[in-house]
Amino acid sequence: xxxxxxxxxxxxxxxxxxxxxxxxxxxxxxxxxxxxxxxxxxxxxxxxxxxxxxxxxxxxxxxxxxxxxxxxxxxxxxxxxxxxxxxxxxxxxxxxxxxxxxxxxxxxxxxxxxxxxxxxxxxxxxxxxxxxxxxxxxxxxxxxxxxxxxxxxxxxxxxxxxxxxxxxxxxxxxxxxxxxxxxxxxxxxxxxxxxxxxxxxxxxxxxxxxxxxxxxxxxxxxxxxxxxxxxxxxxxxxxxxxxxxxxxxxx
Numbered sequence: 001x002x003x004x005x006x007x008x009x010x011x012x013x014x015x016x017x018x019x020x021x022x023x024x025x026x027x028x029x030x031x032x033x034x035x036x037x038x039x040x041x042x043x044x045x046x047x048x049x050x051x052x053x054x055x056x057x058x059x060x061x062x063x064x065x066x067x068x069x070x071x072x073x074x075x076x077x078x079x080x081x082x083x084x085x086x087x088x089x090x091x092x093x094x095x096x097x098x099x100x101x102x103x104x105x106x107x108x109x110x111x112x113x114x115x116x117x118x119x120x121x122x123x124x125x126x127x128x129x130x131x132x133x134x135x136x137x138x139x140x141x142x143x144x145x146x147x148x149x150x151x152x153x154x155x156x157x158x159x160x161x162x163x164x165x166x167x168x169x170x171x172x173x174x175x176x177x178x179x180x181x182x183x184x185x186x187x188x189x190x191x192x193x194x195x196x197x198x199x200x201x202x203x204x205x206x207x208x209x210x211x212x213x214x215x216x217x218x219x220x221x222x223x224x225x226x227x228x229x230x231x232x233x234x235x236x237x238x239x240x241x242x243x244x245x246x247x248x249x250x251x
Contacts, residue, residue, distance in 0.1 A: 031056055038063070076251070081151050081242075087131070089182045090251070097135035097249055100185040101149050104129045104225065111161070112196040114214055120196060123221040128228055130158055131241055132189050133248065134180025139170040139188060140248050142241060145228040151242035156231040157205045159213050161197040165204050167248065168234060173198065206230050 023029060029037055029048075036049035045063040050056070078090040088099040106126050115121035129147045133140040141163050143156040157163070162171045170177075175195050178184040199214065206216035207230045220226055233239055245251065 031058070078251070086182050086185070087149060088245075090249075092249070092251065094250065095136040096179075096181055097133065098180055098182040098185050099245065100132040100134075100189060102127075102130040102132055102189065103147060107193055109160075109193070109217065110196040111214055111217070112198050114199070114218075121218075123217055125217050125221050126223055126226045127159070128156070128226045128231060131155075132185060133245060134177070134185055134188055135249055136179060137177050139172075139177060139180065139192070140168045140244070141170060141192075142168045142234060142244055143231055144241065145231060151245075152240050154239050155234040155241050155244045157234050159205050159216060159226065159231065161202050161214060162200055163205075164201055166235075168244065169248075171200060173200075205232055207232060 031050050031053075034050065036047065039046040039048060047061045047063050049059050049061075051059045076090065076092050079088055081088050085101050086098060087101050090097050104127060106124055109123050109125055111121045111123065113120065128143045128145065129149070131142045131144065131149075133142075141158045141160070143158040144150075144153040145156060146153075155168070157165055158168070162173070163169070164171060170192060172192075173195075175191060177188045177191055180188065197214075199212075202212045202214055204210055205213040208219065209215040210232075216230065234244065
């Protein structure tokens with residue numbers, strides 16, 4: 001810091017006052033000096049911006065606290081792990097995200113072209129417990145061997161087509177998933193699990209049938225539970241659900 005004499009303080013203050021201020025003494029905004037301003041009232045944020053100078057025309061847009069935080073990289077919102085079906089929610093500069101727990105249960109699957117003479121095949125199969133993750137319109141799916149949920153559980157490949165084997169990311173094909181939120185995650189899961197599966201990404205997901213997991217799905221159809229010993233580890237990330245989430249979402 002520099003020490004100023006009283007005379008230098010006076011000269012500096014006078015120089016500052018001589019500039020045309022962006023905000024007048026009565027709080028009026030000087031739009032000759034401003035391109036935009038964020039106005040706050042309680043929990044509401046209004047972004048006011050200059051559209052044109054002559055004549056002066058202003059635009060307005062309401063901002064949520066989450067949008068404002070992401071825009072300025074002020075905060076990363078994260079609920080932490082919770083003991084509910086919605087396991088975790090959060091928000092980063094890349095978007096909102098959420099995690100859904102899917103207990104082990106039977107599902108009705110349709111596999112395109114896997115039936116006799118190339119017809120669609122419908123199977124009722126047991127699936128292991130699954131962890132469903134969404135951010136924006138990107139989704140990931142990982143299997144775990146045994147409930148209850150533990151973020152330190154080993155991440156396993158879900159025994160399903162249309163899930164990339166190296167990281168668990170969903171290949172949606174022509175389907176358009178909803179934007180991921182805690183509220184929309186069950187809907188996104190329903191869209192995925194009820195849409196016809198293809199023969200895409202069928203390798204390396206079954207110990208019994210390593211070349212085609214669809215053969216394993218046919219074999220376990222009608223059984224009570226999926227044989228967890230058949231599940232294969234996810235190897236591209238550090239091998240826990242917690243680390244998979246951190247790396248997939250870049251948390």
